[in-house]
Amino acid sequence: MTPRDVFGLVIRTFGLFGVFIWLYTFIAALVAMSLPLGFLSFVISAMAGYLLKGAPLLLEFCYPSSRESRWLESEARVSKGGERTSS
Numbered sequence: 001m002t003p004r005d006v007f008g009l010v011i012r013t014f015g016l017f018g019v020f021i022w023l024y025t026f027i028a029a030l031v032a033m034s035l036p037l038g039f040l041s042f043v044i045s046a047m048a049g050y051l052l053k054g055a056p057l058l059l060e061f062c063y064p065s066s067r068e069s070r071w072l073e074s075e076a077r078v079s080k081g082g083e084r085t086s087s
Helices: 003-032 035-052 056-062 067-075
Strands: 076-078 084-086
Touching: 003 035, 003 056
Parallel strands: none
Antiparallel strands: 076 084
């Protein structure tokens, strides 16, 4: 695994923790009937969802890819078996 892959795994792990925090905050907002706590729950769910998707903008900022690798990635095609092949 490359450092970029490990960082992506860490980001997704934080996203999973964010889901647990969101669940706790959402239940607390329902019990307390608190509008600010409900809004905080919404913000936490949005951030957790972004982190679970891998946070592509954050990943690209921390580990920028070279111009050549971006070109190769855009030119790569997915075969029927699921593996990426370049043609």
